[in-house]
Amino acid sequence: MLYELIQCYLKKNFQVITVMSNKSPTHYLAAMKKMRINYTSYASKGQLSYLDLFSAPFEDLDFTSVPLSDTCPPTFDPAASFKDLIRVSFDSDSEAITNLTKLAKEVQKCIKVGQFTGVVILFDTLNPLMDSLGASDLEVLQFIQTMQECCAQLRTQKQSVKEVAEPQEDSGDDYYDEDSDDSDDIAAMRARRGLPPKPAAKAAEESKSEGGQHLVANLVFTFDADLFLTQSDKSFYEELIMSQSDFVLEVHANESGYSKDLDGTLILKKNLFEESLLTKIQHKAKTKFKVKETAVDYFEYFTF
Numbered sequence: 001m002l003y004e005l006i007q008c009y010l011k012k013n014f015q016v017i018t019v020m021s022n023k024s025p026t027h028y029l030a031a032m033k034k035m036r037i038n039y040t041s042y043a044s045k046g047q048l049s050y051l052d053l054f055s056a057p058f059e060d061l062d063f064t065s066v067p068l069s070d071t072c073p074p075t076f077d078p079a080a081s082f083k084d085l086i087r088v089s090f091d092s093d094s095e096a097i098t099n100l101t102k103l104a105k106e107v108q109k110c111i112k113v114g115q116f117t118g119v120v121i122l123f124d125t126l127n128p129l130m131d132s133l134g135a136s137d138l139e140v141l142q143f144i145q146t147m148q149e150c151c152a153q154l155r156t157q158k159q160s161v162k163e164v165a166e167p168q169e170d171s172g173d174d175y176y177d178e179d180s181d182d183s184d185d186i187a188a189m190r191a192r193r194g195l196p197p198k199p200a201a202k203a204a205e206e207s208k209s210e211g212g213q214h215l216v217a218n219l220v221f222t223f224d225a226d227l228f229l230t231q232s233d234k235s236f237y238e239e240l241i242m243s244q245s246d247f248v249l250e251v252h253a254n255e256s257g258y259s260k261d262l263d264g265t266l267i268l269k270k271n272l273f274e275e276s277l278l279t280k281i282q283h284k285a286k287t288k289f290k291v292k293e294t295a296v297d298y299f300e301y302f303t304f
Contacts, residue, residue: 001251001266001289002124002222003035004296010042013117014216017110019103021053021132022125022224025085034294043084049110052087053103053129086110096135100143108150118216119154121147126221127237131229137236144244147219154217242282246271262288266298 009016020028028050032039042048088106090099111119123129130140223241228234241248248269254262270283288299 001249001291001296002122003031003037005220006032006048006122007035007037009120009218010037010047013047014218015047015049015112015116015119016042017049017051017107017119017121019051019053019107019121019123021123021129024054025050025052036294040084046112047116050085051103051106051110052085053090055087090133096130096133096139099133100135100139104143104146104150107147111154114215118218119151120218120220121151122220122222124222125224125227127223127233128227131227131233140236141240144221144240148244151217151219154215156214242271259290261290262299263291264289 006016006018018028029039037048039048039050043050086106088103090102107121126140130143135143223237225234228237248271250267250269251264252267253259253264266287266289268285268287272281272283290297290299
């Protein structure tokens with residue numbers, strides 16, 4: 001389903017920036033090939049960027065020491081080019097905030113100058129990535145907020161995308177913008193978890209300029225519920241997803257394990273802010289799905 005989402009954005013002429021930390025490039029590229037996504041073609045024109053966070057720890061190991069998922073699966077095309085992959089390595093001796101600073105800047109560097117209908121930034125998978133970096137709850141919140149602010153700038157600013165997206169060559173200490181406001185839901189979450197509030201800030205659209213065209217910019221995170229380390233982590237991410245997401249897609253395999261006709265259920269949740277209740281409420285819809293060789297079939301279609 002992840003690759004079908006990528007394919008959908010590519011067909012809509014979006015630039016897709018994928019930040020992959022859960023599996024090896026050979027796995028992702030083989031899956032793209034099965035879904036008939038021509039990685040080399042899209043990458044060569046800058047429409048598809050691949051940030052590889054998986055491979056760096058294994059670069060100096062011999063073949064027998066590399067995890068099985070980092071070897072070439074049967075469906076992988078050895079002729080596929082890896083030259084367009086952006087490999088990002090983290091310093092294990094650095095704090096999480098320093099490594100997240102580096103990651104945010106690498107993502108921002110990939111954003112192209114108004115060549116496409118919009119931009120989508122996709123992270124797979126967030127919770128194990130944050131666990132591996134030792135990120136605190138506050139740092140996870142701030143990182144997501146920083147990515148949201150990047151997308152918000154792309155949507156609202158009328159100047160060129162390059163001026164909006166290219167990061168300043170600053171130190172990691174000023175990575176989190178202290179002039180940006182906490183939304184009410186983030187502030188409430190901070191208070192519940194004993195986290196300090198951020199200072200109040202300037203208006204979000206202070207620096208709008210004349211001319212130009214608005215972009216569509218979307219931010220997508222995937223989470224693996226099987227990899228939550230503790231019940232506290234599970235509660236934190238569930239609250240985070242509810243408060244920070246407009247749409248949530250939940251994929252549930254059949255509990256029986258039987259999948260001849262159907263593989264599972266897809267639940268779409270739309271979060272809407274209810275002013276009278278001063279909170280978010282969810283509208284839910286369900287559909288069944290079947291994973292095929294090169295596509296996913298859906299049943300009981302729904303729309304909002």
